[in-house]
Amino acid sequence: MSYFKKLILIAVATFASANAVYAEYVHITTPTTSMVVDANINDYIKFVYYGNRLDDSELGNLAEAGVSWLPAYPVYGVECQREPAMSVTHPDGNMTLDMKITGIERYTDKDGASIVAINTTDRHYPFDIVVKYRTYPNSEIIETWAEATNRQKGTVLLRQFASASMPVKKGDVWMSQFFGSWANETRLEEAPLPHGMVTIKNKDGARNTHTSHAEIMLSLDGQPREDIGRTIGAALCYTGNYEIKVDTDESGYHHFLAGINPDNSEYNLRKGETFVTPPVAFTYSEEGKGGVSRNFHRWGREHRLAHGDKPRKILLNSWEGVYLDIKEHEMHQMMHDIASMGGELFVMDDGWFGTKYPRTTDSNALGDWTVDTNKLPNGIQGLIDAAKNEGISFGIWIEPEMVNSRSILYEEHPEYIVCAENRNPRFTRGGTQTVLDLGNPKVQDLIVNMVDTLLTNYPEIDYIKWDSNSAITTHGSHYQTADKQSHLFIDYHRGLVSVFERIRAKFPDVTIQDCASGGGRANYGYLPYFDEFWVSDNTDALQRIYMQWGTSHFFPAIAMASHISASPNHQTGRLVPLKYRTDVAMSGRLGMEIQPKDMSDQEKEQSRRAIADYKAVRDVVQFGDLYRLVSPYDHKDIASLMYVTPEKDEAVFFWWKLEAFQNQYVPRVKMAGLDPNRRYRVTELNRIDRRPLSFEGREYTGQFLMSNGLEIPLGHDADNHLHYDYASRVLRLEAL
Ligand code: GLA
8 A cells, every 4th residue: 555545544433333333434525415334344334324414423423313224335145135236156156245344445546536445355255345435626426336356266257246325215205217219318207216126227238328317316305306305316427238226125215226237247257357337426415406416517527528627619510411411512511601600610420431332321331431532522631621711620420339231341350240159140220230349359449540540640620429329239249258248248338438548548639429329328437538428319499408408417518419400300390490499509518400501591690699699608508507497397388497607697597488378377487596696687698589678688686586587478579470389588697
């Protein structure tokens, strides 16, 4: 142990507990919260407390107040009834674990985070589990995970290997979870926890958030509220298959567990090998779900997201504008149009590559990352030069983990794909797409080299959209030995993360979007390598309100790519006015996904003004604290949220009407997060009305805005009154 580590070795507090043992409390703190586990040497780790921050005297009397003494990291074998975090089979067939604490360390890691490590070892077998907790200065998040090491002769089979477990006292506990599907991602569902087991899981193999999400909130005081109520947020930070369980058994507790999905993933842990589980990030707030979201957003921006401190550029992506039909002159025209509207970046999406099998259809060319010079006679450099002429940056789409059977790569290396021996591959998109075996180091090198070549040859590429459009099928690896076939899902993601790390080590500055058939990879496991994610292939503004609402529970606006697209919308066919489409996109990382040549001059001018307005408040949206005000899920005919700077000197208020009826009444929205004692001047952004709003330019105290609010007209007094059924407002509030 280093001198430095010894110096800050944990000073564990020793208290006589009601259970007549000497509790050795490990007190893990954030500015406002405490997590306490009892780590008595020779005993198992007991979960004692998670909640508001405790002072020393409260800590000293905690046991007498009544605590669970349930295991903080339950293992299978001695007590068999409880859901375990870890279960194993030792080389001699013994299926039990019986862990005792051998020591506690506290140290600072290379990023300045504080780590507490509680070392445990089996009472008989040389098998260790270290349970770790990580906190950052000024962050309300506690990350925890486990590391298992086999020191015995022979291989230990890991059957279950969750990252973390937490008992939550029964009461009126509700769970908020996120569900969905392609083009309908991250929908919110809230319900009281039932008896029995709730399991939230993913088995896609490659992507993990189209359907369920690996984040939940637990509202301890009944129906979830935005502003009040004790609320725990938990996010498993992992790129692959996961499983979250909440077991409500006969005890007085709900038992939360989260980790890699062990289904078809038994892991053979060899002698000397350590299995590191992904972290679960927890937070606790008494400001309801809103408090939990703000804690996650701050931690996300400061510690988890690539470049979380840098404002994002306003971009035009070519996908819904031209789909695969990339043409050089049209790329130039799109660049010119977005530049003239004030955009800062153009991203050429799918369709630019493939020689032997040109990417004119989605059945061709994945794996062959050479420019199609029939489409782009002047290649990528020609596009970069054109972007430079327009004064904007250039970005490009890739899907490096995938291959089409109609590609040179597949013809030369059919063994590179994920596929079981003695089985024909099962192809997905385009009838020919499948997944490369990222567990194979040669495949990892291939992908790193492809990205390296692209970014080295074209150092002015500013942005990459990294896509992933297939699930893993035909479970098996030509590369792995028979005893490691069950490692496929885990090895895939270890390989993928190692690819990300190698690319980021060499290209730390490039902006990278994480996309997976839309919102298939919105998880904090990805975000250390990515600047943002694509929320959904569904760009319909009305449906986006619901999806972005769900997304906002854990992810900050800066990471939430949100684009203005065409009307009728390409996914839903819905006709939505440009004003409304823009006002929804402005509540996230604003971009466009449209063919601007199909827009009228008036629409282009409207977008130019909206982009200028967004620039004025970009920092408030992208770095501000989010307050969700009226939920679209509450059927109040409107939805509303706002962002407030941490200094409370500026805010942006969003209001969208969801339904239109004659003689309709909607609630007046009370604002939140402002300084009650300051006065704020109100200005409307992206205004289309002929006349200003009655409160335009007027000043109100934060107190008034938060207790009364402003009456928002239900429609627009605009030339395009045909779209009266849609109404939306964006208000800027500036403290005087
Ligand atoms: C996925 C993405 C889209 C687009 C297409 C290209 O579906 O989510 O945004 O990039 O692939 O094929």
